Structures are given as structure tokens and as C-alpha cells.
Amino acid sequence: MSMVDRPYLAIDDRPSTIDTSMPNAVELINLSCHFGSVRAVDGVSLEIRPGEFFSMLGPSGSGKTTCLRLIGGFEQPTAGRILLFGQDASRLPPYARDVNTVFQDYALFPHMNVRDNVAYALMVRGVGRAERYRRAEEMLEQVKLGGLGDRRPGQLSGGQRQRVALARALINKPRLLLLDEPLGALDLKLREEMQIELKALQRSLGITFVYVTHDQSEALSMSDRVAVFNQGRIEQLDTPKRLYEHPRTEFVARFVGSANVLEGSIIGLKGKYALRPERIRVQPGHHGGPGCLAGELLDVHYLGSQTRYEVRVGEQRLTAITSSDETDLPIGSPVTLSWDPSALRELEVSR
Amino acid sequence: MSLSASRTLRRRVSDLFYLHPRFLLLLLLLPPLLWLGIIYLGSLFNLLLYSFYSLNDFTGQVEYRFSLSAFEQLFSSAANIDIVVRTTLMALAVTLACAVIAFPIAYYITFYTRGSARTFWYLMVLLPLWSSYLIKVYAWRLILAGEGVVSWFFNALGLGWLLQGVLSLPVVGGTSLSNSYLGMFLVFTYIWLPYMILPIIAALERVPKSLVQASADLGARPRQTFWKVVWPLTIPGVAAGSIFTFSLTLGDYIIPQVVGQPGFFIGQMVYVQQGTAGNLPLAAAFSVVPVVIIAIYLLIVRRMGAFNAL
Numbered sequence: 001m002s003m004v005d006r007p008y009l010a011i012d013d014r015p016s017t018i019d020t021s022m023p024n025a026v027e028l029i030n031l032s033c034h035f036g037s038v039r040a041v042d043g044v045s046l047e048i049r050p051g052e053f054f055s056m057l058g059p060s061g062s063g064k065t066t067c068l069r070l071i072g073g074f075e076q077p078t079a080g081r082i083l084l085f086g087q088d089a090s091r092l093p094p095y096a097r098d099v100n101t102v103f104q105d106y107a108l109f110p111h112m113n114v115r116d117n118v119a120y121a122l123m124v125r126g127v128g129r130a131e132r133y134r135r136a137e138e139m140l141e142q143v144k145l146g147g148l149g150d151r152r153p154g155q156l157s158g159g160q161r162q163r164v165a166l167a168r169a170l171i172n173k174p175r176l177l178l179l180d181e182p183l184g185a186l187d188l189k190l191r192e193e194m195q196i197e198l199k200a201l202q203r204s205l206g207i208t209f210v211y212v213t214h215d216q217s218e219a220l221s222m223s224d225r226v227a228v229f230n231q232g233r234i235e236q237l238d239t240p241k242r243l244y245e246h247p248r249t250e251f252v253a254r255f256v257g258s259a260n261v262l263e264g265s266i267i268g269l270k271g272k273y274a275l276r277p278e279r280i281r282v283q284p285g286h287h288g289g290p291g292c293l294a295g296e297l298l299d300v301h302y303l304g305s306q307t308r309y310e311v312r313v314g315e316q317r318l319t320a321i322t323s324s325d326e327t328d329l330p331i332g333s334p335v336t337l338s339w340d341p342s343a344l345r346e347l348e349v350s351r
Numbered sequence: 352m353s354l355s356a357s358r359t360l361r362r363r364v365s366d367l368f369y370l371h372p373r374f375l376l377l378l379l380l381l382p383p384l385l386w387l388g389i390i391y392l393g394s395l396f397n398l399l400l401y402s403f404y405s406l407n408d409f410t411g412q413v414e415y416r417f418s419l420s421a422f423e424q425l426f427s428s429a430a431n432i433d434i435v436v437r438t439t440l441m442a443l444a445v446t447l448a449c450a451v452i453a454f455p456i457a458y459y460i461t462f463y464t465r466g467s468a469r470t471f472w473y474l475m476v477l478l479p480l481w482s483s484y485l486i487k488v489y490a491w492r493l494i495l496a497g498e499g500v501v502s503w504f505f506n507a508l509g510l511g512w513l514l515q516g517v518l519s520l521p522v523v524g525g526t527s528l529s530n531s532y533l534g535m536f537l538v539f540t541y542i543w544l545p546y547m548i549l550p551i552i553a554a555l556e557r558v559p560k561s562l563v564q565a566s567a568d569l570g571a572r573p574r575q576t577f578w579k580v581v582w583p584l585t586i587p588g589v590a591a592g593s594i595f596t597f598s599l600t601l602g603d604y605i606i607p608q609v610v611g612q613p614g615f616f617i618g619q620m621v622y623v624q625q626g627t628a629g630n631l632p633l634a635a636a637f638s639v640v641p642v643v644i645i646a647i648y649l650l651i652v653r654r655m656g657a658f659n660a661l
Contacts, residue, residue: 072564072568073567073568074564074567093567094564094567094568095567095568095569095570095571100569101564101565101568103561103564103565104561105559105561107559107561107564108565109562109565109566109580110584111583111584120566120569120571120579123579124566124569124570124572124575124579125570168565168569169568169569172569172570
């Protein structure tokens with residue numbers, strides 16, 4: 001069937017910062033990390049190119065954070081290998097890896113001021129005080145915290161702490177930066193600002209970012225490629241656009257952009273299909289016609305610029321999102337749903 | 352009173368407490384505050400007061416007039432100064448030893464045990480506190496005695512000469528371990544060790560693991576991580592523990608009596624002066640000495656930045 005996904009080897013719309021002549025920044029080969037009977041990471045293989053903004057997306061417990069911690073060296077793999085820039089790093093301790101991390105809780109040293117926090121990596125390498133303070137100040141300027149070097153982390157706001165953590169991780173000019181849900185603790189507005197800043201920073205520094213998040217919009221808006229994790233495995237690895245437009249499995253379809261998963265039987269097809277809520281048209285009343293389904297309106301949520309409709313079609317419950325300029329439909333009223341057949345994406349039968 | 356009336360009353364009391372939480376707090380804190388304020392601080396103040404009275408040598412009665420004679424008496428005698436120096440040095444040595452022994456134990460328990468293993472280790476630390484202090488001290492006297500298990504053990508290993516060599520050292524040595532300052536030091540260290548381990552565990556537990564990982568991530572080797580991150584954040588715990596071991600050693604008067612060389616410690620001096628000698632002002636003056644030493648100690652510890660991370 002033509003609308004079914006093809007295997008993705010093709011890499012489209014790749015930004016120019018990615019250098020394909022260099023070895024991969026990260027290469028995971030059949031990597032596993034089991035804690036007792038819990039298979040946190042279960043046979044993950046992937047390649048991250050230098051200069052790429054790569055996201056690991058998944059619900060909590062999907063293995064994305066463990067995967068990041070394996071790359072950083074904070075967990076030991078039970079099986080498989082980790083290559084960093086072509087070198088085997090599977091058994092290297094964190095301090096021997098050319099990788100820095102922005103931790104979820106920022107992990108700023110509470111007994112040091114901001115300047116000493118940022119200069120820490122230089123201090124442990126024996127860089128002189130004057131030199132490391134000068135570079136720390138530069139780094140603080142870069143994350144717009146100039147002049148705050150004397151403060152303690154406890155005296156800063158959440159957003160400022162986040163920037164300090166970023167400055168501290170970047171001062172050594174790592175080739176690879178790991179970010180573990182760095183924006184999770186920030187409020188929505190700040191988060192959106194930081195998303196833009198992080199992306200700009202990554203572009204200007206040309207560093208490889210590996211970004212862990214459970215927020216699909218965050219992953220889609222910033223990343224060059226996204227790996228969707230589920231139960232310790234990668235469900236799909238693709239560009240944001242392909243991930244959204246061509247989800248391969250039911251899990252990806254639901255998790256990335258909360259698509260409807262349609263039983264083919266109700267439209268006279270075999271298998272299961274993903275259908276984006278915004279691709280569904282909602283009309284009042286029951287109309288016959290090809291590609292039209294009659295349903296009952298269960299609920300209406302007004303979201304500002306858009307309106308979300310919950311519609312029951314036979315046994316199934318579908319969500320449709322339309323722009324809000326349509327007339328109000330009463331709950332319980334009959335509606336007709338229709339969509340362009342090209343909006344349907346056939347899903348792989350789950351394992 | 353009917354059932355509903357009592358219910359109304361109870362609800363009113365609840366409402367009162369809920370709406371005026373300070374009132375509840377006051378009610379709960381009043382008894383301990385009275386106890387602390389009157390019995391504890393009151394006696395401490397009384398003690399201080401007594402140290403500024405004097406003893407009439409003829410009548411043996413305390414004269415309730417301001418005088419520095421008790422302190423004069425204390426500091427004019429070389430023997431008394433010896434006592435103060437000896438006690439302070441012992442307290443410092445015991446504190447240092449406790450810190451050195453306790454830290455690795457606390458470190459192990461905090462970072463390398465979980466669940467039931469951790470409970471077991473906590474129990475092992477606390478178990479010695481379950482038995483009587485006196486029993487432990489007398490048991491140690493037997494253990495350290497000339498015919499005790501320690502010298503037997505050394506002899507059995509063919510290391511009797513080593514023990515004799517250590518005991519022949521000046522100052523710390525003696526006729527047997529139980530009759531030496533070394534033995535006294537061992538007993539003090541054993542008895543106060545839990546008071547050092549527990550605060551250090553409490554401090555280590557408050558160090559987030561992510562800080563240790565962040566340090567390693569930024570290139571610090573384990574030794575650097577320890578000295579730059581873990582240790583500075585644990586100093587308050589060590590300081591708290593050292594206040595326990597230091598002040599407990601300064602004030603103890605049983606162990607120096609049971610184990611060690613003849614030669615008074617501050618606590619014994621207080622005991623003797625207020626008891627047999629009946630010189631309450633001098634006893635009070637002796638009691639003020641540890642208070643002053645600990646105050647100085649706290650100042651030094653604070654200068655060293657022990658409380659910066661609090």
C-alpha cells in the first residue's frame with residue numbers, strides 16, 4: 001500500500017552543521033542495561049552524527065534517561081558497546097569521557113558560588129585561578145548571567161540555575177553535551193524561551209547535543225532527529241517531520257502528537273491506521289457519502305484558537321481538532337467525520 | 352453533656368488550633384521550654400554564679416559575695432593546669448580518632464548499603480549504646496588488663512614485644528594497657544564512636560548523588576570529587592560529631608577513674624571538689640573550664656567554615 005511507511009535510510013532536510021566525514025559522535029551497538037529483572041535499556045543501537053541535535057523521547061521508564069546515563073558513564077552496560085567519536089568508551093569512567101552533562105536537577109555545588117561552579121571543570125584540570133575565572137566569566141556572559149558570579153546557587157531562580165548548569169557543562173568545550181530533561185522544572189514560558197536559546201547555542205557552538213525529554217513538542221521543535229523510546233527499546237528513529245507525519249507503530253502515533261489509532265475495519269480496510277486529529281473534518285448532522293463516518297459528539301473542549309471534539313464512531317472514540325471559527329455543536333448531537341484518504345497512515349502490527 | 356455537645360466542643364478546639372497554629376505550638380512547647388529554661392539553663396547559670404563565690408577556709412561555708420578566688424585557686428596551681436591540659440589533649444585526640452574511624456564507616460553505610468543491609472549496619476553502630484556505659488567501661492578494663500585478652504592476643508601472635516614497646520613509651524604508656532593513657536584513649540574512642548558516625552551519616556545522606564556524578568562528569572577523579580565536593584558538604588556533620596565526642600570526653604569522670612594512669616581529669620576534679628572536698632566554688636570553676644573550651648572550639652570550627660554549607 002502506497003501510504004505505508006518505507007524503511008528510513010533516507011535523510012532529508014539535514015542542517016548544514018552536520019559533518020558526515022567525521023566518525024559518529026555516539027554509536028550505541030546493541031546496548032543493554034538491566035537492573036535485576038528490569039530491562040531499562042534493552043538492545044538499543046543508534047548512531048548520532050557530529051553536530052546533530054538528537055533527542056531521546058519517551059514516557060518515564062522508557063529507558064531514555066538510562067540510555068543517556070550510559071553515554072555519560074554513570075551506569076554500566078550489561079551488554080553491548082558505546083563508541084564516542086569512534087573510540088570504545090563502554091568501560092570508561094565519566095571523568096575519562098569527552099562528554100559533559102546538564103543534569104535534570106542541575107546538580108550545582110551548593111557550597112561554591114556560581115563562578116566556582118562554572119570554573120569547576122577547569123579547576124580539576126589545574127588551570128590557574130585567574131585564567132579559569134576569566135573563562136568562567138566569559139561563559140557566564142554567553143548564557144546571559146554576567147555579573148552573577150558571586151552568588152550562591154541557592155540565591156538564583158530556576159531559570160538562572162539552569163543557565164549556570166549549562167555554562168558549567170560547556171566551559172570545557174565538550175564535543176558532546178548530554179541534557180537530561182533540562183527544562184523540566186521550568187514554567188512554560190521560560191521553557192519555550194530556553195528551547196529557542198538552546199537550539200541557537202547548539203548551532204553556534206556546533207556541538208552534538210543529546211537531549212532527553214518526555215515532551216514531544218520540545219523534541220519535535222528542536223531536534224534534527226528523534227528516537228522514540230518505549231520499554232527500553234527504540235520504537236522509531238526519524239526526523240521530527242517524518243516521525244509526526246509517518247509514525248510507524250501505534251505507540252509512536254499515540255505518543256507523538258496523540259494521533260487517533262483507527263481500527264481498519266470501520267473504514268473497510270485491514271490493519272490499524274494512524275489519523276491526526278487535525279486532519280479530521282467535523283460537520284453537524286449525519287451525511288452519507290464516500291469517506292464519511294457518522295458519529296455522536298461526546299465532548300467539546302475549547303482551546304482558544306482550536307476546538308477539540310471527542311466523537312464516538314461505533315465502538316471507537318476519535319479526537320478531532322478544528323479551528324475555532326466553526327459554529328458551536330451541542331454535546332450529544334450527531335456529527336459526520338471525514339478526511340482525505342492520504343491522511344491515513346498504516347501502522348506496523350505491534351510485536 | 353450530650354454526645355453532640357461534646358462533639359461541638361471538640362470541633363471548636365480543633366478549629367481553634369487550626370486557625371491559631373501558634374497557640375498549639377505554644378501549648379506543646381511550654382513544658383519543654385519551662386524544663387529547659389528553669390531546670391537546665393537555671394542550673395547552668397547557678398553554676399556560673401557559684402564559680403564567682405568563695406569558700407571560707409575556716410568555716411568551710413560558701414561566702415555569697417563576688418570573688419575570683421576560685422579561679423585564682425584553679426589557675427595558680429600547676430597541678431590544676433595539668434589537669435585542664437591533659438583533659439583537653441585527650442578530648443582532641445579522641446575526637447580526631449573518632450573522626451578518622453567514623454568517616455569511612457559512615458561513607459560505606461551511606462553510599463554502599465541499601466535496605467536490610469543498611470538496617471543491619473545501623474544496628475551494629477547503635478548496638479553498643481544499648482548496654483550500660485559502666486558495664487562497657489569495666490569490660491574494657493578487663494580486656495585491656497595485663498592478663499587480658501589483648502595482651503594474650505599479642506603474645507599468641509608473638510607480638511608481645513610490640514605491646515611492651517608501646518607501653519614503655521613515655522606519657523602514653525604504663526604498666527599495662529588498662530593502666531595507660533593509651534588504654535584510656537582506646538576506651539574513650541570506642542565509647543563515643545557512635546556519636547561521631549551518626550551525624551556524619553546524616554551529613555553524607557544529604558549530599559545528592561547527582562553532585563558526585565556531576566563532579567566526575569566535569570573531569571574530577573574520585574579523589575578530587577571527595578575533597579572538592581563530598582568533604583566540604585560533610586564538614587558540618589563531622590563538626591557536629593566532634594562537638595559530641597569532644598564535650599563528652601571533656602566532661603567524663605568515670606573512664607579516667609577506671610582505666611588509665613592515676614592523674615585527674617576535669618570531670619573527676621569537679622566530682623571530688625563538690626563531694627569530698629566540699630569546695631563548691633572550685634568545683635564550679637572547674638566546670639566552667641569545659642564550657643569555655645567548647646565555646647572556643649566552636650568558634651574555631653566556625654572559622655574553618657564548618658557551618659557554611661548549612
